[in-house]
Amino acid sequence: MNRSTAPSWWKTALGLLFTGIMLFPVYWMVNVSLTRDQDMRKSPPDLFPADGTLAGYRTVLAEQLPYLATSLVVALGTVVLTVALAAPAGYALAKLRPRGGGLLSFVLLAAQMIPGIIMAMGFYAIYLQLGLLQSVPGLIVADSTLAVPFAVLIFTAFMSGIPGELLQAAQMDGASALRTFMSIVLPMSRNAVVTVSLFAFLWSWSDFVFANTLVNGGAHEPITLGIYHYIGNNNQEWNAIMATAVVASLPATVILVLAQRYVAAGVTTGAVKD
Secondary structure (H helix, E strand, C coil): CHHHHCCHHHHHHHHHHHHHHHHHHHHHHHHHHCCCHHHCCCCCCCCCCCCCCCHHHHHHHHHCHHHHHHHHHHHHHHHHHHHHHHHHHHHHHHHHCCCCHHHHHHHHHHHCCCCHHHHHHHHHHHHHHHCCCCCHHHHHHHHHHHHHHHHHHHHHHHHCCCCHHHHHHHHHCCCCHHHHHHHHHHHHCHHHHHHHHHHHHHHHHCCCHHHHHHCCCCCCCCHHHHHHHHHHHCCCCHHHHHHHHHHHHHHHHHHHHHHHHHHHHHHHCCCCCC
16 A cells, blocks of 8 residues: 555656646746736746736726627627537437438538638638628637537537437427427537537637638727737737736636536547447
């Protein structure tokens, strides 16, 4: 017993070391966001903001809130559209077994390998004809294309594990396929819904390629473009730039912490069958 527990301290120390290395960029972002302009070019730089300032965060509140609001609207819209499209598709592939379902699953898997810039160029050509450039709905649709293939695969794997007897009992009671899906399948797929919603939110929140291609210069731009424009216009005020990055990271961080247990269950369910 002593032999098995003796080396555990160095494993813990090694884990803490690797964690610290991975989180150091995040710490440095916060550190720079609190550093005064006159201390920005000190050599060596301060590891702690002894004479910190909140000027960068005041700049965020004054200039970046519209970008954050747009990102929130786009991210939530992407979540709703992704779940609305992917959940019925996953249910159909898992339980209704349509003809060509295997081929469709392969196409969805292959779709995730298409570079985003290629899809952005395609959307640009289509939106130019439809008049959807520089529009929030257009960006929501574009961002959803990143999440829907992954979401369908997650829903298919999860819903495959739902007992068929429950669906048969609902059909014997007179429930339609839609009623069965809404009243039984979807509530039982809560973990998958949370998982898909989280990834769709994160992908949309951090998207830059679609935003820069489809809405750059419009009245409503997401926070990724807000940071991009801000760096170009104020490239000496690094505390304000990093403060913007800190504030932009908070919603995704909070959502990830709150939903992590659902995400773990949603991703692993369906991976192993009894």
